[in-house]
Every structure is written in structure tokens, then in C-alpha cells.
Amino acid sequence: MDPIFSxxxxxxxxxxxxEILKATADESIISFAGGLPNRKLFxxxxxxxxVLFILEHDAGDVLQYSTTEGYPKLRQWIADRYKKNAGxxxxxxxxxxxxxxxxxxxxxxKVLLNDHEHVGIEEPGYLGAIQAFSLYRPHxxxxxxxxxGINLSAFxxxxxxxxxxxxxxxxxxxxxSGITYSTAKRVAAAEILKGxxxxxxxxxxxxxxxxxxxxxxxxxxxxxENTILLGSFSKIxxxxxxxxxxxxxxxxxEKLVIAKQAxxxxxxxxxxxxxxxxxxxxxxxxxxxxxxxxxxxxRTAMVRAIQENFPPSITISEPEGGMFLWAQLPEGMSALKLxxxxxxxxxxxxxxxxxxxxxxxxxxxxxxxxxxxxxxITRGIQILGQLLKEExxx
Amino acid sequence: MDPIFSxxxxxxxxxxxxEILKATADESIISFAGGLPNRKLFxxxxxxxxVLFILEHDAGDVLQYSTTEGYPKLRQWIADRYKKNAGxxxxxxxxxxxxxxxxxxxxxxKVLLNDHEHVGIEEPGYLGAIQAFSLYRPHxxxxxxxxxGINLSAFxxxxxxxxxxxxxxxxxxxxxSGITYSTAKRVAAAEILKGxxxxxxxxxxxxxxxxxxxxxxxxxxxxxENTILLGSFSKIxxxxxxxxxxxxxxxxxEKLVIAKQAxxxxxxxxxxxxxxxxxxxxxxxxxxxxxxxxxxxxRTAMVRAIQENFPPSITISEPEGGMFLWAQLPEGMSALKLxxxxxxxxxxxxxxxxxxxxxxxxxxxxxxxxxxxxxxITRGIQILGQLLKEExxx
Numbered sequence: 001m002d003p004i005f006s007x008x009x010x011x012x013x014x015x016x017x018x019e020i021l022k023a024t025a026d027e028s029i030i031s032f033a034g035g036l037p038n039r040k041l042f043x044x045x046x047x048x049x050x051v052l053f054i055l056e057h058d059a060g061d062v063l064q065y066s067t068t069e070g071y072p073k074l075r076q077w078i079a080d081r082y083k084k085n086a087g088x089x090x091x092x093x094x095x096x097x098x099x100x101x102x103x104x105x106x107x108x109x110k111v112l113l114n115d116h117e118h119v120g121i122e123e124p125g126y127l128g129a130i131q132a133f134s135l136y137r138p139h140x141x142x143x144x145x146x147x148x149g150i151n152l153s154a155f156x157x158x159x160x161x162x163x164x165x166x167x168x169x170x171x172x173x174x175x176x177s178g179i180t181y182s183t184a185k186r187v188a189a190a191e192i193l194k195g196x197x198x199x200x201x202x203x204x205x206x207x208x209x210x211x212x213x214x215x216x217x218x219x220x221x222x223x224x225e226n227t228i229l230l231g232s233f234s235k236i237x238x239x240x241x242x243x244x245x246x247x248x249x250x251x252x253x254e255k256l257v258i259a260k261q262a263x264x265x266x267x268x269x270x271x272x273x274x275x276x277x278x279x280x281x282x283x284x285x286x287x288x289x290x291x292x293x294x295x296x297x298x299r300t301a302m303v304r305a306i307q308e309n310f311p312p313s314i315t316i317s318e319p320e321g322g323m324f325l326w327a328q329l330p331e332g333m334s335a336l337k338l339x340x341x342x343x344x345x346x347x348x349x350x351x352x353x354x355x356x357x358x359x360x361x362x363x364x365x366x367x368x369x370x371x372x373x374x375x376x377i378t379r380g381i382q383i384l385g386q387l388l389k390e391e392x393x394x
Numbered sequence: 395m396d397p398i399f400s401x402x403x404x405x406x407x408x409x410x411x412x413e414i415l416k417a418t419a420d421e422s423i424i425s426f427a428g429g430l431p432n433r434k435l436f437x438x439x440x441x442x443x444x445v446l447f448i449l450e451h452d453a454g455d456v457l458q459y460s461t462t463e464g465y466p467k468l469r470q471w472i473a474d475r476y477k478k479n480a481g482x483x484x485x486x487x488x489x490x491x492x493x494x495x496x497x498x499x500x501x502x503x504k505v506l507l508n509d510h511e512h513v514g515i516e517e518p519g520y521l522g523a524i525q526a527f528s529l530y531r532p533h534x535x536x537x538x539x540x541x542x543g544i545n546l547s548a549f550x551x552x553x554x555x556x557x558x559x560x561x562x563x564x565x566x567x568x569x570x571s572g573i574t575y576s577t578a579k580r581v582a583a584a585e586i587l588k589g590x591x592x593x594x595x596x597x598x599x600x601x602x603x604x605x606x607x608x609x610x611x612x613x614x615x616x617x618x619e620n621t622i623l624l625g626s627f628s629k630i631x632x633x634x635x636x637x638x639x640x641x642x643x644x645x646x647x648e649k650l651v652i653a654k655q656a657x658x659x660x661x662x663x664x665x666x667x668x669x670x671x672x673x674x675x676x677x678x679x680x681x682x683x684x685x686x687x688x689x690x691x692x693r694t695a696m697v698r699a700i701q702e703n704f705p706p707s708i709t710i711s712e713p714e715g716g717m718f719l720w721a722q723l724p725e726g727m728s729a730l731k732l733x734x735x736x737x738x739x740x741x742x743x744x745x746x747x748x749x750x751x752x753x754x755x756x757x758x759x760x761x762x763x764x765x766x767x768x769x770x771i772t773r774g775i776q777i778l779g780q781l782l783k784e785e786x787x788x
Contacts, residue, residue, distance in 0.1 A: 036459055052442065259529065
């Protein structure tokens with residue numbers, strides 16, 4: 001029997017990236033297409049010790065069902081870190097542990113969105129957010145990203161005129177673009193949000209991975225009343241455990257807990273306990289510094305190789321952190337067509353298309369630098385550069 | 395700013411059980427209210443070995459992001475077990491690993507239910523299913539459970555007249571009632587389903603925990619075209635990891651994978667790998683037999699104590715497996731009022747109310763026997779029996 005599906009599921013875009021990753025699984029390909037943290041940097045030995053400890057001291061509890069909100073000590077640790085890093089006071093009760101920050105998006109859609117309500121998002125935007133919110137059938141409104149952050153007048157239009165209920169953004173080292181909002185744009189955007197009915201969903205999975213420049217104030221610091229903050233351990237610890245969190249308060253937190261309970265009861269508790277033990281015994285800052293150093297070197301290798309090999313009419317985002325760099329080809333050139341030709345030369349990237357809503361053959365592309373060593377990055381960019389020169393008739 | 399919530403979240407019942415569990419957290423209380431597997435039976439040493447193995451041999455992979463569908467070898471193992479236990483051929487591609495079987499319910503709601511569509515459920519029914527489906531705003535139709543399974547004419551009415559899109563049931567050792575459908579009722583219900591447009595959601599978290607009587611055929615065996623099967627490792631391994639699965643096929647599986655990806659990318663992969671290693675190195679049947687023996691002894695103690703201490707007008711379900719027993723008080727007596735009085739004597743259970751849709755002061759209650767030793771069970775039932783005698787004026 002073929003069931004008739006819900007309207008909502010037919011609205012969700014298939015993951016184009018998934019298809020691309022399948023095409024690039026071949027090991028002889030230099031792939032800038034991935035979006036993974038570098039597995040060589042996982043703290044394996046420390047994790048081993050943490051597991052042995054929790055199993056020796058509290059096995060009956062760490063293997064049992066647990067509370068929907070998450071392990072209290074882990075929530076306290078996250079609250080303490082906000083205090084330390086940003087001077088922000090957040091109570092542990094304001095933190096809900098989620099199954100990756102992807103689940104945070106699903107829960108926000110669940111408790112906040114009725115069909116046809118209005119949601120704003122950066123363009124280009126994070127595909128996972130488009131997918132998660134699509135399940136709740138919103139009208140999307142986009143505001144273009146510029147090299148220093150959101151286009152303010154388009155952003156203001158989504159807040160003031162469209163009165164979007166949520167605006168989703170990744171202000172630090174965005175996926176896909178690697179772009180970071182300038183402090184000026186943050187302050188201006190926060191002013192627009194103040195007193196509005198829009199909740200700004202500030203997704204910050206990469207914020208700790210800054211290898212250049214100065215830390216910028218978060219929207220949560222600038223306009224807490226209108227901000228929901230999402231965080232994740234996937235890029236600073238390990239993604240396999242699927243542990244992220246939402247910062248929210250009051251009635252919104254209550255609703256999120258009800259929705260979370262109906263969705264999966266709680267996030268895997270063994271992982272939460274293991275992670276907390278790791279955090280208790282190790283200095284996360286030292287570990288993060290190791291990641292920053294590696295990604296920073298790889299980013300430098302990529303930018304240098306681009307400067308030496310790409311035609312100068314191609315502009316790039318020059319990220320200050322994170323895992324991605326964005327390149328813009330001359331107007332009218334299709335990154336999707338370029339992808340096929342690059343793949344024939346064993347180099348892969350993600351064409352910009354999936355990061356836009358309903359646009360094809362865009363002239364942008366995403367390059368990941370977290371997973372390849374400097375030599376492979378340089379070689380891959382040289383091959384891409386050669387192809388681009390041929391394509392652009394130089 | 396207080397956001398305006400979605401309509402769907404206001405439809406979800408708060409977990410009454412959650413509140414009850416808070417009230418019974420006091421260690422001096424003999425609690426039959428829980429719904430947890432017995433932590434003394436977790437295979438701690440075997441889990442320790444499995445973790446050490448996967449970290450030593452494949453850390454880079456076991457800590458990384460993984461595929462939405464789940465670990466292929468684990469899916470194959472589940473398929474093989476269906477073959478071995480029930481002679482059913484299921485391809486690994488028909489198995490989607492979920493974050494507990496609770497997530498299976500959320501995903502089914504997501505891909506199948508539009509607002510106001512019709513869903514059938516047993517009465518009393520599993521609260522988690524009522525919560526999960528409530529998020530998709532269906533009209534619920536109930537069919538009463540009798541001591542040998544679903545009331546067939548009520549079930550037929552939901553399928554033929556209401557044409558429910560889904561009918562949710564736990565045919566083995568149901569939560570809350572401990573009731574198991576007889577083979578005759580399974581065959582008759584399967585006949586009703588054949589050729590209908592109803593999908594029977596067969597949730598089977600306890601099926602392996604049979605300590606009395608003979609295995610019965612599953613709906614999946616009787617009417618595979620109309621059945622979606624859910625399974626879980628929570629009760630036969632450990633719940634902390636949140637690992638369950640859905641058996642589905644064709645276009646439904648495709649949609650479930652899209653929904654799963656948008657919801658949490660994938661289920662915690664470290665847990666999947668650890669679990670698979672455990673299954674590879676250990677005989678799960680021996681472990682399950684240990685659980686069956688313990689729960690069987692505890693169930694026997696409970697039934698015997700009830701026979702010796704409860705007034706004879708109280709009927710019970712006498713479960714053949716699982717973790718719960720159901721008691722029915724005389725007509726008109728409120729289990730909720732009894733709960734308060736029992737708590738004052740340091741004994742707790744779950745009054746039936748939350749397992750019904752929109753009914754209060756029902757005369758039924760759930761007693762859990764998986765977590766207490768035989769002596770505590772006997773003592774707790776004696777206290778309850780004394781209270782019941784006083785209440786019933788004898």
C-alpha cells in the first residue's frame with residue numbers, strides 16, 4: 001500500500017549536498033565539498049578515559065533513561081562558559097540539551113510555526129535550517145549576505161514589513177559562506193530587532209573556531225529579549241554524539257521541553273555524561289586552540305593558493321574562523337556546470353544552488369578547508385584555478 | 395518578549411507521569427510508578443569492552459558525523475534477527491535507525507499526518523504516542539483494550555468507518571496495561587486491515603521480554619502491506635543511547651529519511667557503533683534470558699501478592715512479559731484519589747488517567763514490576779491492599 005504523504009513533507013527540499021557527497025566519495029578526489037570537522041583532531045584518548053570513568057563510577061545511571069532537559073551539570077557547564085567567554089549570565093534552566101543543534105531548529109519550528117507563517121533567512125543560508133523549517137510550511141523571506149554580514153535594509157524589511165516570526169542566521173563564520181557579521185552590522189541589526197515581534201535565531205556552531213581577528217558581540221548580548229541562541233559540541237568536541245543546545249527562557253523553554261519529550265524523550269545520555277566527564281578533566285580551550293591552529297593554517301593555504309591561481313575577477317570571503325570559504329564567479333557563470341567539469345579533474349566543491357531558495361545555476365560556490373592538509377588544498381585549488389582560467393577564456 | 399506559540403504545541407498533553415515521577419523521587423517510597431528497565435541488568439562490562447574496541451580500531455569514524463539511515467551493519471543485524479526470530483525477510487534498506495522508537499512516532503507523524511486527519515489508538519494507550527502524534531493535530535479515535543487485546547468491532551469501526559490513516563498499538567505486553575493480543579484477535583484484526591487504507595503502527599519495544607506462554611505472530615507477519623513496525627534497544631540493551639528503528643519500505647522510507655535528516659541529521663553514531671560491537675561479541679539471547687528471568691520472578695511476586703492482599707473485586711492483567719501490570723478497581727472508584735492516599739503511605743503507582751484521551755478519575759492503574767526486588771514488591775502490594783480494603787469498606 002502506498003500511503004498518501006503529509007503536505008509538509010513534500011515541501012522539504014532533498015539534500016542536494018547528500019547527492020554531491022555520494023559523487024565525491026571516491027578517495028582519489030580532492031574534495032572541498034564536505035562539511036565535516038577534521039577527524040584527526042578528535043580527543044580520542046581523553047574520550048577513552050572519560051568512558052572508563054563513567055562506567056566504573058556510575059554505570060547504572062549513565063546507561064538508564066534520563067531527563068528531557070539534559071544532564072544538569074552539563075547545562076551548568078554551558079552556562080558557566082557563556083559567563084566566561086562573553087560575560088553573559090544565563091541560568092542552567094535556560095539551557096535545553098538537544099540532539100545536535102539541528103534538533104534545536106526542528107523544536108523551534110514545532111513550537112513556534114503555524115502553516116504559512118513568515119520566516120526570514122540569510123541568502124545564501126544554511127541548508128539544514130531551510131530543511132528543518134520547511135517541515136512547518138512557512139513562507140520564507142530572504143535577506144542577502146554581503147561580505148560584512150546581512151544587508152541591513154533587506155533585513156529591516158523582513159522584520160518591519162514582513163514581520164517574520166523567526167529570522168535564522170549564523171553570524172559567525174557562516175555555513176556556507178564563512179562570512180562574519182561586522183560589529184557595526186550586529187549593532188544595527190539588533191536595533192532593528194528591538195521591540196519587534198521577530199525572534200532572531202542565532203545559530204553559533206562555529207563561534208569558538210576563530211583563528212583571526214577579534215571576537216564580536218553576539219545578538220544574545222545585544223538584544224537578549226529577541227534572541228534564541230543555538231550551540232553545539234559537534235565542531236569543538238565530536239559530532240558523532242549529536243549534542244547541542246538551545247538557550248531560551250520562560251514559557252518558550254516550557255514548550256520546547258514538551259516538544260522535545262514528544263520527539264525523542266531525551267538526548268542520548270551516555271554521550272552527555274561522557275562529554276561532561278571530558279570537560280571536567282580536560283581544558284577545552286587548549287583543545288580548541290589546536291583546532292583553530294590547524295584550520296587557520298589550512299585556511300591560509302587555501303586563500304594563498306586562490307590568490308595565486310584564480311582569475312582576479314573571482315572574489316572570496318576570507319573567513320576569520322570556521323570551516324568554509326565562499327567564492328563568487330563572474331556574473332552569469334554557473335557553478336553547477338563548473339562542478340561537473342571539476343569532478344572530471346577529480347576536484348569537488350559544493351555549487352551555491354542548494355543554499356538559495358528556488359535558484360539554480362548561481363555563480364557562487366562553497367569550499368571547505370577543515371578536512372584537507374595544506375598540500376592537498378594547494379593542489380586542489382591549482383587544478384580549480386586552471387579550469388577556471390580555461391572556462392573564462394584566459 | 396513572549397512569542398505566540400504554534401497551534402500544534404498547545405494540543406500536546408503535558409506529561410502527567412513526569413509530574414508523578416517527581417512526586418515519587420523520594421527514596422523511602424516504594425514506587426510502582428516508574429517505567430524503566432532494571433539498571434542492575436545492564437551489561438556494563440561488555441559495554442566497556444565494546445567502547446575500548448571501537449575507540450582503538452576506528453576512532454576517527456566512530457566520532458564523526460554519519461549517515462541519516464544509520465550504521466549499515468546494525469541495520470543488517472536487525473534484519474537478520476527478524477529472520478531468525480520470526481522467519482520474516484526484511485532488507486536492511488527497510489530499516490531506519492531512529493533516536494529511540496519515540497522518534498519513530500514523531501517521524502511518522504511528520505511524513506503522514508496533515509492537520510485534522512484521523513488516527514486510531516488503543517484505550518488505554520501509550521502516552522508517548524498520544525504526545526508525539528498530538529503535535530500533528532490529528533483527530534484521535536480510540537478502540538478499547540480487553541484482557542485479550544483490542545475490541546474488534548471498535549477497531550473495525552476506526553478502520554472502516556473513520557478510515558484512520560494510522561492505528562497505533564503495542565500488541566505485546568502493552569504499556570500501560572501489560573496486555574498481549576491473542577493470536578485469534580491478531581488474525582481477525584489483520585483481516586480487517588487487509589485492503590484498507592489504514593497503516594497499523596506496530597510498536598514492539600517489549601516483544602523480546604516474554605517470560606510466559608508462546609510467541610504470537612506480529613501484524614507485520616500477518617499483513618505486511620499495512621504494517622509499520624517499530625523496535626527499540628532500550629529494554630533489551632540500555633535506554634541511555636536512544637537507539638530504536640522503523641521498518642518501512644519504498645516511498646515511505648524515502649520520506650522518513652528526508653524527515654529524519656531535517657530533524658537531527660542522524661542518531662548518535664558512537665552509540666550505534668558501540669551497540670553493534672556489543673552484539674557482535676556477545677550472545678544477546680543469553681542477556682535477554684537474564685532479563686526475562688528477573689522480570690518473570692518479579693511479576694510472579696506481584697501477582698501472588700495481589701491475589702493475597704487485594705480485594706477480589708479488583709481485576710488485573712496477569713502479563714506474559716514486559717514490565718507492567720494493569721489493575722481495574724470497582725466501577726466509580728478514582729485511581730487518582732487513591733494515588734494521593736497511597737503516596738501518604740509511601741507507595742506510588744500511575745493512575746490510569748494519562749493513558750486515556752480526555753478522561754479523568756478512571757478506575758484503572760499501572761503497576762511497574764521491572765525495577766523492584768520481590769521483597770519490596772510484596773511489601774508495597776501489602777500496603778496498597780490494606781489501603782484498598784479500607785477504601786472499599788471491608
